[in-house]
Amino acid sequence: MIQAFGLTSNPRKAHPPAVNDVSFEAHAGRVTALLGAPRAGKTTALRLMLELQRGRGITHFRGRPLHRIAHPSREVGVLLGDVPGHPARSVRGHLRMLCAAAGVPARRADEVLEVVGLVSLREERLGTLSRGMDRRLGLACALLPDPHTLVLDAPVDGLSAREARWLHGMLRAHATQGGTVLFTTAEPKEAARNADRVVTLEQGRLVADQEAVEFARTRLRPRVAVRTPHAARLAALLTKEARTDRRSVEIVREEGNRLSVYGSTTADIGDIAFRHGVLVHQLADEVGDMGPGAGTRPLDGEQPVDGWNVPGGPKPAHKTPAGGQGQSQGSPEGVRLRPGRGLSVLRRQRAAHESPLVTEGPGDPEAPLPVGTPSAAPSGDLPGTPPAEGAPTPADGHPLESDGHTPGGGPEPTGPTPGAETPAPSSAQTPDAAPTSPGPTTGPAAPATGRVPVARPGAGPSRRGTGSLTPGSLSLLPPLISVRPAPSPLRPLRYELRRAVGIGTGFFTCGVVLVVSAVTAVLLARIGHTPQARLFAAWPREVPLPPAALGAGLLGALAFGDEFRHPALAADRGSVPRRLGLLTAKLLVSGATALMLAFLTVGCDAEVLYVVYGRELAEVPADWLSLSASWFGLVVGCAWAGVLAAGVFRSTTAGLAAVLAVPVVVVPVVQKMVGGPAVRTAAGFPLRMREIFLLQWPFGGERYAAVVARVLVQPVGGALALSLTALLCAYLLTTLRSRVR
Template identity: 65%
Template structure:
């Protein structure tokens, strides 16, 4: 279950906080709706609960705050807005990547796709999905780790009626299996139709915390929509008969041939029309809005409604001396008996209607209080609500009210039985399987492969042009590194791939449920550094190999010979490419931007190297000449298998201006990343 206590957002300059002291509960086994007009604070409340926004208050998910849960994605499935994911990634690839991140078997992706009816879309790109398919994919992403709690922000926004019913049916199925479901909405009808409990927000405060039946009875009004070519005459007759029977009925004309009748039923209106020989084209139950924001009707609509009421009253005065609005209140006892008889008749009609009826009948059956026994259900009129002790048990699903059980149709039970069983997740040393996740993330889109191909082509062309011009040292010729460029194409490509490793995370996040857009964990950073280093080494080797083969093909064997000091040159070349890749990763992680990561890579030879050279070669009393050899004498005398040679070579590279600048940049970026990580954890 979810328990929110005193959620309050930070004040906004002179404006009051968007959410002010919001407290409520969402019990397990039930669907809870957070209702409010646009700007009421629904999204802010959800972000405060998920610790995605700074503020005050506490939120417990089965007795623990989110920051104390080792595996947040396995406890809470979240969808705020659109599905976070790269638009070029396939549906199946995206879910398999999330499986790797959550540490669940990759077969879980196919199970979720099959249960939600998305098997035919598994090879579609995320950027080509419709709005309805995108929402269903968001539900699939939330269900991949098999969480206990689902938190959705306006899941049915911009969906058709059928798509919305399917989405809410899936949420209902999850709640029926014992999970907790919380979603926000601005439509009172949707809340009354799909939720078991409704929490109403208005101007950042809780104004109502009710069961769905109580909400429908107190904040919504059932009405009958009538369409007839003799609407005015029918309305006058209904008012006259209501006054005769001393019943409270309100008739509102909503158009030339449309009426909205409050306080009556389809049966009564149909019988009245039949007795007086009035043709009726439409007779349907509806629910009118009296929830939050109901008074915020545009002035044009208010004026139009006033004109319609005035026209209807004038017409009624010319025909019969009756009124549209019945103001004569019946006696209390008679009114009570009449209301009970009316509720009994409506309830019997809803029982006789099939379960697969339209959405309007579902609305009425939910709005009506369940005061009479139904076939196949217990005869208790008021089923016991869960006690406070029951809410302490995390996995126990409390019993729902009788009115909510009526809506559990055979179709919903069949859908619940077809869902895959919950899987047991093995404990992992980290909430993420970072290396598997990073490999699937990098290979799931074509960006890396296209970048590598472009680097190889540009390097080969550059090597041929430099060999044709001449005056280029042989090592630079093999690396395709002109003196006019600060970095070779391979180093720039490795830096770009490193910057994309974190830049894509923030542009198209896939781990949004884990306390922020991208979780700042050292395991994830280590995986990105390892993968970027492997890609950089492969790119460096392929670049030199392709350049050698192209030079041999164009100019012969003379230019394709390898230099004598190959080990030292190879170490420097590989260190340069890997350093550029790591600079891109760290800079993109610190500044949350691919552009910033690539700028940090270019800044090393353009800005940092000249500064290091100026400091190192400037006037000084003492110099550090011979530093690598002295370090070797002190530390590297007892290395086995001649390892001191390699370490000495590394020290020699670090002592060079480019190596020193790269080391300095990497150290600064790593310290900045650690600082931002600590700041996010302290907050």
């Protein structure tokens, strides 16, 4: 259950807040639609609920705000915009990485891929997915930790009608199992058709909070769209006929030669136009949008008037341009089934609805459904589904219209109505579909909603409840939130490892560094006048950093900067969270990568020098221990500087710039500050430390302590230590600031 209280965004300069004092509830076991025109504040309201944007108000998810939930991704599944993943990462690799972040088994990725129908595309790259497949992957990311609540921002925006029906069927299945579903939309018909409750926003304010049936009755009205070059004459004729027959007919003149007629039928209007010789270009049934808040508050000074819409009278509907809110029955979404071919059309449409990845071939339309196709479609979602026993049917005996509306009335509600039982269809009406139960399905067979429920291995009964929502029952109370154990320290480490190896950027960078370093070492040896230590590191005196240090800094900057660009953890909180565990994992992985890169660079350079010039230039220096410590410390320090700078500034470029700033800016400053005396003070450092602590250094520890002290007092070592300290303090400051906020 979602409870939003007083959501208000911070105003920007002289502009009013995008969301102003919005409060509503979304109950468990039901689908709630947040309706509003573009820029009405829907996305801002969701971001305020998910604590991704600053503002006032609070939102409770089953009785707790999001920042007090141990694992937010296991409570709330989020889909905001496109799938925020690296374009070069595979679909399966992206989900397995999120499995590590959420703490669920890696096999869960394959399970949700099967649920959303992306098994055949699991090795495809994210950058090659179409809009429909991207929406499916986003839903898979949201369902990955098996959350109780789904929050989706315009989930069917840009999708085809078939893909939209499939996605809404998945949302209905989640609500049927007891979960909470909240999605935003700008289409009133979509909200009335697929939601149980509709919350309407207008200019950032709440204007209506209604049941879907009441919303459809007050805001959506059936009308007849007429397009004729003699609009004024036909309107006068319709008004005259209505007054003669004492019928209530409302006519609205739209843009151009278009009329919207309320309270009449296409047959009556066509008969009047034919008798009076009026040319008609279009005559179709539509469902008109009455505008935000229609029917929820009285209009002052307006009295109902029959006939033509006169000045000062009521406004039956907002003007809708051609191709606007109204859906014509001549469109692909409004095909009426002819008598005698309902079963064949039903089977073909069901196959297309449940298996959108399989195109319909020229085979027998009466052939059985393919293996793996669920035996029934979501209730009210399948076009042409025969009505249940006792359901209202038009007088001509035809089934209901495929868009969920009766020919002369409001939309047929598709979701469950509290306190009402849905009669099961008889076998005579649906001979190819078995009766289904509204409760959750626990067996291997697919439920009537078309979704195969996937349970986590080892999990107990579903924590969503039974989904029965009757007034006064205990199921309306939010279920108890179980106390989960503390997160494992290996969880962010597994996530970081899969993030690093999931794309080829790191491997490509390491390969380029090795090649450039080997070529540079050969050129420096040929030119001469380069010390052997710098020769192994391929570090010219004119360059501030060697190739290995630059490569390590780039890999460190990518660890955070590229993640802010493609936030892989968006399924958890919508952006990359500033967690100390995640930072520790990134420092460990980047440090280990830097050590490996430093070792391989020195080894490759030494081997290349030995092959080209012989043993003379490949001899190991006498002070190899201190040189190795300095080399490894330099490379690891550059990698960590890239990680911390990218985490603070949220940019890969800023992370790499911070790495280059260490030798260019910080080293001269440190060199002027400490100078030579600092090197002399490090000579007797181990002896003085032993005298203070009265301890004997075990295993030759004095030697290693002297090496570390000598590295730190060097200008480069001191500059790196100073930079890392400053960046770490800045990261901790921003982390604490975000938590306090």
